[in-house]
Amino acid sequence: MDNLISKMVQETIELGAYGAGAVEIDKIVFDRGFRSLCESNACGNFDKCWTCPPDAGDIDDLINKAKSFDGAIVYQTVRSLEDSYDFEGMMEAGSLHNVLAEKISAAFASHNFAEVLHLGAGGCHVCEVCTKRQDEPCRYPERAMASLETYGVAVSQLAETAGLKYINGQNTVTYFGAYFYKK
Numbered sequence: 001m002d003n004l005i006s007k008m009v010q011e012t013i014e015l016g017a018y019g020a021g022a023v024e025i026d027k028i029v030f031d032r033g034f035r036s037l038c039e040s041n042a043c044g045n046f047d048k049c050w051t052c053p054p055d056a057g058d059i060d061d062l063i064n065k066a067k068s069f070d071g072a073i074v075y076q077t078v079r080s081l082e083d084s085y086d087f088e089g090m091m092e093a094g095s096l097h098n099v100l101a102e103k104i105s106a107a108f109a110s111h112n113f114a115e116v117l118h119l120g121a122g123g124c125h126v127c128e129v130c131t132k133r134q135d136e137p138c139r140y141p142e143r144a145m146a147s148l149e150t151y152g153v154a155v156s157q158l159a160e161t162a163g164l165k166y167i168n169g170q171n172t173v174t175y176f177g178a179y180f181y182k183k
C-alpha cells in the first residue's frame with residue numbers, strides 16, 4: 001500500500017471511524033442482485049431519492065463505473081444499541097455515520113485524485129428530505145452520496161477484504177462507507 005493510501009486510512013480513523021482499511025478495486029465483489037433489494041424498497045428510498053434507484057442509473061453502468069477506480073478506503077462506524085429493536089439508536093448511529101462521511105469527503109478533497117466516488121450507507125442523507133419527493137432537482141449534487149448497495153457492492157465481503165468485521169456484537173449497529181479513488 002502506498003504512503004498516501006496508508007495515511008488516508010489512518011486519517012479516516014482519526015476522523016472518527018471505528019475501523020478502516022484499503023482495498024484494491026479488483027478485490028471488491030459486485031453483485032447485480034442488490035438492485036432487486038432496492039426495487040423491493042427494503043430501505044424505503046426506492047424512487048424517493050436522487051441517488052437511489054431508479055434515478056441512480058443502470059446497475060451495470062454503476063458497477064462498471066465503480067470498477068474503473070483504482071481502489072477504495074473502506075470505513076465503518078459501530079454504535080451500541082439499547083437492544084436489537086432500538087430503531088432510534090440505529091437512526092442516530094446512521095446520522096453520525098453520515099457526519100463522518102462528510103468529514104472524510106472534506107478531508108480528502110485536497111488529495112488531487114483524477115476522480116473520486118464516495119459511497120455511503122442507506123442512500124443520501126445530505127438533506128432531511130430529498131428534493132426528489134417534490135420533483136425538484138438535487139440541491140447539492142456535489143455532496144450527494146449513493147449507497148454501496150446502489151452500486152452493487154457486496155458490503156459483507158467488502159468488510160472482510162478490508163480487514164473489518166461486518167457484525168460487531170450483540171446490540172450494536174455497524175455502517176460502512178467507501179471512498180473510491182482514481183490516481
